[in-house]
Amino acid sequence: MTERYYAGVYWPARLESAEECARRSVTFFRLLSQCDEIYARWYEQGDSMEDALQREFTPDYATFLRFFHREENQLGRDGFSLGAWTGHAEDGRGGMVSLTCGDASGAYPNCCLLYLPRTEVEPEGPRVVAAPVLVNVLRAMVLAWEPLLGVIATDEFRHALRPRRDPRGFSGWLMYLSRTRGEVPPLPPPVRVEPVEDKGTLIVLGPERLSASNPEHLSLGRKVQEVLDSKELLRPVLS
Structure with a gap:
């Protein structure tokens, strides 16, 4: 069985506004786009692949602020969530981001996860899942989110x-x-x-x-x- 690599950073309860989470998101996606070309385009997750492919977004401040102001992206009294996908149509290709930020209660642990392309079945895998690229990926996550721990x-x-x-x-x-x-x-x-x-x-x-x-x-x-x-x-x- 092929092992699927992921990158994750984690931080404790930390109250942050939608505006602050939007600023951090901009930094993360900007730095991530410099790591490899597969991170140049992003789509919201949808109910189906066809639906998601209609939801391409520009990872800028206004877009993230709009996301975090939507009820479906809000977690309880504080905290926000976001799921994004690189839009590769073939199953499992590219990458996916799962983000929880701004939560101060501890009910929704703050973290940013990036699921990497499969190394043996996806053409991008050997190129992306390589130490020189992943050093930059982890640095991007750290500089954007200021976590306590990170791992790939x-x-x-x-x-x-x-x-x-x-x-x-x-x-x-x-x-x-x-x-x-x-x-x-x-x-x-x-x-x-x-x-x-x-x-x-x-x-x-x-x-x-x-x-x-x-x-x-x-x-x-x-x-x-x-x-x-x-x-x-x-x-x-x-x-």
Whole structure:
């Protein structure tokens, strides 16, 4: 079975207005569009593929503000949600964004998820799901949303490293830790780290995609996770 990679960033309850969420959304989609050409066009999600393909939108401030003022995109007393799609007609191609922001209650965890093209069945996959591109993807997410944690991995890799109900972060192919979490200690080779401006630290476990089917990849992931756990850097986002 092909493992599907995704990028996710997570932050705790943080009250933000529709205007602030719109500004952050503009920054995210602008930076994401610079990562690869498949992120140049966006569509709202619809009841069917045909419906969604009629909903192309321009990711600018006025558009996002309009989205977040709609009742269907509002979550309780505060908070907003948005789903967007790259518009590739073939099933599973391109990418999809799922966003929750502005929630201060904790009822709707704030996060931004980007589902990446499948590496073995989609022509864009090998090009997009590559470390040089994904470093920029994760940086875009961090600069836009200022999260506490970020990761690029597969569900299979996650479940191999953490019990399903464990709320802590986990070791992925790429990771991000906010500087507010603490200092990142030395990590085993071939891991490399780099700063994301003054926000935090981006961690790349290796140049090749980490897969749950590869024992060496799992061993590296566990070693890195043990080091980060010893410093409590992967504690739950709500803590």
